[in-house]
Amino acid sequence: MDRRTTPRMRTLMTKQFHFNHDDHVPHFELDNETGRVSFEVQGITQEFASVQELAEFYATARGVTPDKLKNWTLIEDGDYYAFVLRAATAGNDFFNNGESRDFFRVDRNTYEEDYDEEDYDDEDTTICWEELTNSERKVLIAHTVEVTNYEEVEAVLNGELDSDGLEYAQESIYDNDSLYNEIVEKVEEYTEFGNGNFDLGFAVKLELTNIQYASRSELFERTQAVKAEANKQLIMASIARRADFQVFNCDISNERIVSEFRPTSRPFGENELVLKCAGRIVVFKR
Numbered sequence: 001m002d003r004r005t006t007p008r009m010r011t012l013m014t015k016q017f018h019f020n021h022d023d024h025v026p027h028f029e030l031d032n033e034t035g036r037v038s039f040e041v042q043g044i045t046q047e048f049a050s051v052q053e054l055a056e057f058y059a060t061a062r063g064v065t066p067d068k069l070k071n072w073t074l075i076e077d078g079d080y081y082a083f084v085l086r087a088a089t090a091g092n093d094f095f096n097n098g099e100s101r102d103f104f105r106v107d108r109n110t111y112e113e114d115y116d117e118e119d120y121d122d123e124d125t126t127i128c129w130e131e132l133t134n135s136e137r138k139v140l141i142a143h144t145v146e147v148t149n150y151e152e153v154e155a156v157l158n159g160e161l162d163s164d165g166l167e168y169a170q171e172s173i174y175d176n177d178s179l180y181n182e183i184v185e186k187v188e189e190y191t192e193f194g195n196g197n198f199d200l201g202f203a204v205k206l207e208l209t210n211i212q213y214a215s216r217s218e219l220f221e222r223t224q225a226v227k228a229e230a231n232k233q234l235i236m237a238s239i240a241r242r243a244d245f246q247v248f249n250c251d252i253s254n255e256r257i258v259s260e261f262r263p264t265s266r267p268f269g270e271n272e273l274v275l276k277c278a279g280r281i282v283v284f285k286r
Contacts, residue, residue, distance in 0.1 A: 066279025203277035
């Protein structure tokens with residue numbers, strides 16, 4: 001048979017998605033050739049680049065914060081996919097079938113290590129890069145390297161962008177008490193601004209500077225892609241049988257962040273400025 005007239009074999013297969021032992025098991029269509037995922041919601045087809053992307057959207061709808069997604073893994077077993085906590089973090093699982101919203105509680109500890117006061121003596125320690133917390137490193141990078149947003153700060157921190165700038169930041173802090181004290185004050189300021197969440201406060205502050213100098217066309221272009229993703233997240237929240245989804249509102253004039261549980265029935269409008277800050281959806285208002 002002429003290959004040009006051979007009908008394309010059906011590659012769509014129905015799969016089931018299971019999130020963290022939940023009773024609700026949604027079905028979706030998986031294209032085996034492209035790996036893309038699709039399913040219909042209220043007559044509208046929603047698409048995801050992969051099952052992994054679908055899983056992360058669903059987990060976020062169920063309250064897993066962006067920084068905790070790395071603790072989850074996708075498992076395939078025939079027609080079943082499950083998104084579950086990795087074994088090493090399973091003891092931290094506080095998700096259940098109840099309606100508690102404690103999973104949105106902010107961790108106010110921005111330090112990655114706990115120091116024993118008896119073993120830690122400020123007078124005997126030279127200020128250097130290795131002694132800084134992760135939050136202090138991010139502020140130092142923003143202070144010494146030419147970056148414009150949170151994602152660029154993280155890229156520099158992870159060695160993915162401007163290695164010379166990272167080296168300069170590491171050199172600038174060495175035995176520099178005045179710079180260190182300034183960095184510590186900034187960490188406290190951003191943590192308070194983010195209502196206990198340093199990364200959120202830090203990322204929003206960087207965006208406020210961008211908004212101040214950006215043109216309307218630049219902001220419109222940036223917000224369109226984020227808005228599409230945010231509305232997709234609201235739809236996923238409804239699929240996860242949630243009536244709302246947590247976003248943050250930032251008053252540009254007063255520079256104040258307020259948490260809001262936005263109804264899934266209220267998509268983001270054309271005139272709203274919606275951006276992502278440290279993985280969170282933030283609506284900027286005047």
